[in-house]
Amino acid sequence: MHTVETVLLVLMLGALTGIVARYIRAVPLPLIQIGLGAAISWPQEGLHIAFDPELFLLLFIPPLLFADGWRIPKREFFALYKPILKLALGLVLFTVIGLGYLIHWMIPEMPLTVAFALAAVVSPTDAVAVSAITRNLGMPSQTMHVLEGESLLNDASGLVALKFAVAATLTGLFSWTEVAKDFMWMALGGLGMGALIGWGFAVARDHVTRRLGDVAATQMVLLLVLLPFAAYIVGEQIGVSGILAAVAAGITTNFADLNRSRFVAERMQTEGTWTMVEAAFNGAIFLLLGLQLPSIIGMTLHEAGHRWWLLASYAAAISLALLLLRWIWLTVGVQSSLWRAHREGKMVERPSRLLTLATTLAGIRGAVTLAGALSVPLLLNNGAPFPGRDLLIFLATGTILFTLLIGSIGLPLVLQRMPPSGEPASAKEERDARLAACKAAIASMVLDKQQAESADSQWLAQYQESAGLLTQEYRRRIDLLDDARPAATPEAQAETPEVVRQRRQRYVVELELRLKALHVERDTLYAERQAQRINDESLRSLVAELDSAEVALRKRLALARRQVDAATRAAVQSSDRDLPR
Template sequence: MHTVEIVLLVLLLGALTGIVARYIRAVPLPLIQIALGALIAWPQAGLHIAFDPELFLLLFIPPLLFADGWRIPKREFFALARPILLLAFGLVLFTVVGLGYLIHWMIPEMPLTVAFALAAVISPTDAVAVSSITRNLGMPEKTMHVLEGESLLNDASGLVALKFSVAATLTGLFSWNEVARDFTWMAVGGLGVGALLGWGFSHARGTITHRLGDVAATQMVLLLVLLPFAAYIVGEKIGVSGILSAVAAGVATNFGDLERSSYISERMQTTGTWSMVESSFNGAIFLLLGLQLPSIIGVTLHEAGHHDAWILVGYVAAISTALLLMRWVWLTLGVHRALSRAHHQGKMAERPSALLNLATTMAGIRGAVTLAGALSVPMVLSEGVPFPARDMLIFLATGTILFTLVLGSISLPLILRYLPRTAESPTLREERLAREQACLAAIARLTLSDEELQKHDAEWIAMRQEVNGHLTQEYRNRIQLLDDGSGTASTVEAQREAPEVVRQRKLRYVLEIEARLDCIRAERDRYYSERQAHRINDESLRSLVSELDLQEVAMRKRLAVARRAAGLPVGDI
């Protein structure tokens, strides 16, 4: 099958499985996609594709990691930096060394450097799979933020560790000093390159859109989609981590977005585009894993013989169990103190407990990066000799993905059932308080300035004050609802039946819509101020601003119609 046809088929199946998952809520979407991919590829005449790991890394991983860096709440990321770094770098090192020696001891025919490579491959976690399993099951918010931050960074640390392990296998040379130096250069250099490209793009975008406004929104969104690929390629070309470069570019671009509150069209297009990219690419990754599964199992069993099949399955179970056990030990001994300190400082609402540690352990699911890393191992050494135990490495890595995914799908819902629930999550409370502040900002905006009083006649002022009084009462009612916690803020009622005869009523309708638009802009400005003051996080900002953007777009259309009905010029609304 042609490459283009394969891509189209994978995207189609990804969309269809996403719909199917809405009806089969008991089974996580990644498992459905893996099973479907394996079913399509399993028969002798099934779909078999040649998998290029380097192309896979370039096409799928940079945009997904960029999106994660762009979306992840920066306040929580920096507030919980210590436990995140301990998991993303400390746990990866602990896993590579400890599990590498265990694998070599358990499978003597696998050289130590190859065992290190396998341990490095299975060290990155997949927060996307975790979120798909735990959606609506009550995973504590801050714990999920820690898992997202860990997944964001340990992809890079795991793949960098894999590079050194493969290099040691190819050359037969290994030096801890050289590894530490090269790792530091690749990590710091990758973060620096990505941050520089993200900042440069944000600055250039700000300069262009300051002159053109939202006219160039579509082009800006297209350039934003291409930015993670540029960051990855530039990073790889100069010898630093392209993955960390893509992550840093996403984080830097998000900081630039905090100064772009007025560009509604671009923001809505960006949100829709990235939602589509993330959904399509995540689905494609797990489908590709399923498509590769029959061939991986077939090749390994053919070489090992059917009598050794159960031994290989035992290796998968032993390695996966040891992987999760090491994660639990690291969480209990290495990260527990950092989490407790974050809890006492108010940065983490949930108190670290044995049950929470168990949930975090079972959330160590492996996914797309593990598959890509395993398949990126070269087939031959420099002398043309086959890479030792390559097929077994790929089989064990794939088995670990399936083992942790199935175990997490079963255990996480059971564990989360027993975690204590809070009446109101910290994020919801922050959003409620932010809505109150936005209402107060809208009320303040309704006060007529001296310039407006001097500019307009008495009739206009009387109608505008009547409108302002009505809207002020509306906002006060919303504040009362928010204060007593009896409900969330409802959207401002915008539908008014335009009068057909009396011009005054038509003009009053125009003034009311204009006043509502002023209020919406005041609310949005306040939300951005609340985010810059760290009183809400990035997720809350996007959610709250999205509501206002939709309202403003609808209001602008109504204003154009109302102006025409009143015989007023439409102009730029």
């Protein structure tokens, strides 16, 4: 099969599995995609793709990490930097050393440096798989931010550790001083180079759009999509971490976007484009992983013969040891930082054993682990085969599958046992921001005395009539927002859980009615176009307005429904407590 046909097939299957996952909610999307990839490549005549690790790292990892750096809430990322760094750097070092010695003890024929290389390969986590598994299970939001921040940074630290372990195997030389010096150069250099490229793009974009406005929105979005590749390539060319360069470019670009509130078309195109890129690339990554499984497993088991069960037990033991080391590090090394962040109000959720267990099970391995394993060279400097390379690849692949299965089964069970976290802090902040925006809009419509006296009387009457109608609409929105807010009066504080549930349910009904009205408006516009009373351009413009309104309304409705669910659980618990025993 030609390369172009293969790419198109992988993208199509990624889209189809995304649709199938909506119907099979019990099975996480990554497992469906891995299983499908393995199924279509398992037969002798199946689809087989040569996996180039360097090409894989260039094509798939930079845009996904750039998008993560661009989307991750920067306030939470910097507020929780201590636990994030302890997981992204400290846990990687702890894993490489602890797991490396364990693997060498368990498999004596594997040299210690190769065991360290395997430990480095399996140290990066995959936040994409975690978010896919916990999408509707209620993983606490700030814990998810910590996991995303860890995944952003530990890809680089794990691959850097792999580089030094492979170099030690090739040369037989190892120096902690050289490792520390090279790591600092690669990490800080990658972050600095990525920030510089992101800042340079932001300056150039501002210079162009000041002259052209939103006319060049499409071209700017295309350049933004190419930016992570540029950051990665430049970083790798100068010998720093291209992965961290892509992350830093994404974070810097997001900061620059804070000053671009007026560029609506560019912002909407950017959001839609990145959503599509992330969905396509995430699907392609797990499908490619599945496509490699049969050949990796078949080759290793063919060499092992009747010892296949021993290799499978090695993979299981490494996976369990990996999670155990993660649990130990979370309990001993990170717990104090989480408690401090909770006391300072930076982290709403209270650290607990169940939260620690959920964070441990969220240590799922994914695409970067496979790419790192396959990037191990075939030969040593003297031309001899790299010791234990096939076994390393097999065990890394087995670790990916075991951690995915353990996370898919264990995470839902743990999260269901955790107490309801209540309304997220971000929901209250969003409501306060909406209130502030509505009140500011009302205040902006009030004319001062000088403006009123100098205005034409006819214009002034028209202005006051329009301002009155618009003010009424804003006040209705304020009433809706206040209805969703828990009241602060002593009487309201004494509301029973059932009264709170009913009040929030009324808010949901109101939002559902507004959403239904939007749908009727849109259907009417399409009917007008079909009757030739408006043209296509008018239809697109009018529908775009309704689409934007619906996106905002659906977000409010989803949040309101979560609040109703939480209030319903609280009402049920309250009624259970009131029952005579």
